[in-house]
Amino acid sequence: MRILVLGGGGREHALAWKLAQHSQLDKMFAAPGNAGIASLAECVPLDPADPKAVAKFAEDQGIELTVVGPEAPLVAGVADELIARELPVFGPTSAGARIESSKSWAKDLMARAGVPTAASESFARVEDAMSFVDSLTPPYVVKADGLAAGKGVLICESRADAEAALRLCLEDRAFGEAGSTVVVEEFLEGVELSLFCLTDGASVLPLVEARDFKRAYDGDAGPNTGGMGAYSPVPDAAGVVRSLRSLVFEPTVEALSAEGIRYVGVLYAGLMLTADGPKVLEFNARFGDPETQVVIPRLDGDLADLLVACAEGRLDGVSAAWTSKACVTVVLASQNYPESSPVGFDISGLDIASRMRDVVVFHAGTRLDGARAVTAGGRVLAVSALGADLSAARARAYEAANMIEFVGKRSRSDIAATASGEA
Numbered sequence: 001m002r003i004l005v006l007g008g009g010g011r012e013h014a015l016a017w018k019l020a021q022h023s024q025l026d027k028m029f030a031a032p033g034n035a036g037i038a039s040l041a042e043c044v045p046l047d048p049a050d051p052k053a054v055a056k057f058a059e060d061q062g063i064e065l066t067v068v069g070p071e072a073p074l075v076a077g078v079a080d081e082l083i084a085r086e087l088p089v090f091g092p093t094s095a096g097a098r099i100e101s102s103k104s105w106a107k108d109l110m111a112r113a114g115v116p117t118a119a120s121e122s123f124a125r126v127e128d129a130m131s132f133v134d135s136l137t138p139p140y141v142v143k144a145d146g147l148a149a150g151k152g153v154l155i156c157e158s159r160a161d162a163e164a165a166l167r168l169c170l171e172d173r174a175f176g177e178a179g180s181t182v183v184v185e186e187f188l189e190g191v192e193l194s195l196f197c198l199t200d201g202a203s204v205l206p207l208v209e210a211r212d213f214k215r216a217y218d219g220d221a222g223p224n225t226g227g228m229g230a231y232s233p234v235p236d237a238a239g240v241v242r243s244l245r246s247l248v249f250e251p252t253v254e255a256l257s258a259e260g261i262r263y264v265g266v267l268y269a270g271l272m273l274t275a276d277g278p279k280v281l282e283f284n285a286r287f288g289d290p291e292t293q294v295v296i297p298r299l300d301g302d303l304a305d306l307l308v309a310c311a312e313g314r315l316d317g318v319s320a321a322w323t324s325k326a327c328v329t330v331v332l333a334s335q336n337y338p339e340s341s342p343v344g345f346d347i348s349g350l351d352i353a354s355r356m357r358d359v360v361v362f363h364a365g366t367r368l369d370g371a372r373a374v375t376a377g378g379r380v381l382a383v384s385a386l387g388a389d390l391s392a393a394r395a396r397a398y399e400a401a402n403m404i405e406f407v408g409k410r411s412r413s414d415i416a417a418t419a420s421g422e423a
């Protein structure tokens, strides 16, 4: 099989690492890839969000499966173009990706599907939004409708803060067009959970659950980031995970189908586990990062077979096998992350950490400088380790992470600490 992976972060390295274990793999390409992916695939200078360029490459190279990592290529219509040329793709069309690219559209879809989620309404005018704010109790949640690089959610403690947030989005256009509509919603109290579900547009296959750590510093302090670490399984979610197939994923795929959308790919539900049961905070049209770096190492079966089954519309009856081992990933970030940081620093200790049993070092923001990997982004590496339980996996992940050095290296020290009984 000839595979093309679009993207170049830790999520894509984890996907490429597992896809590389497919017994029938002939050749893998990645666009743009990174220094870690380069050891598994040929990295090509192709714009992953250019539908025509991607489709031409896939056609010319006889690609039998294109796996789309990030949301931008999906929103740009890469899957649409591949489907038009009858090239197999794992990832939804641009219409399907609206579930991530428009929060108001996603909320309407959830309402039609009867999926539990925070009460909300969408607005284009501050005054209208304020009358809804006045029907809620603080804190208030104001969300830019469109993609805002993870920065479009504002939690407001007071009515005045909510009004300022609405003006920031709707009048100052702080998030550009993404904020020309806002969703105002009820604040949900609880703990968060990430659950990915594969689908071929009709059948669903939920994967194992994970939890990520979005804040920059220990104790959930500091700004939101793409994610500083993750773990799986999530013991406090054990009672609800099974229910999410029929509560969330089946009705969502049915509602998409009723819209005329055959959604092929992953539906990523970001959930709040509340006293009233699980509620969807948001859907994403892609795998999460860094949750993928703990979910994929736990998969015992073949990933390529699962993704091809989705692309070919024959997921019905397909199951996935999982190791009972736990997995923890610790992100090693550049000094100022999530603000921009100097890059281009040598990374030492990669070989010795990667050779540890049950450890995989996934590259996120790295590039090759000659034969050496150097830092090239905010999140540099995601160090994943399996262990008999979360405590063992966590110890091993930190042991490996401590062997790696680069200028300005920063990580959280409390990933999976509470869940493994160490905090």
Ligand code: AMP
Binding pocket: 118, 141, 143, 153, 185, 186, 187, 188, 189, 192, 214, 270, 281, 282
């Ligand atoms: P989202 O991009 O919608 O997942 O929001 C980003 C983060 O904001 C979530 O991971 C939550 O931590 C927080 N958040 C979003 N919506 C709510 C809500 N309704 N209640 C409480 N926290 C929320």
Ligand code: GLY
Binding pocket: 212, 226, 227, 284, 287, 288, 289, 290, 291
């Ligand atoms: N880990 C959060 C995300 O991928 O959006």
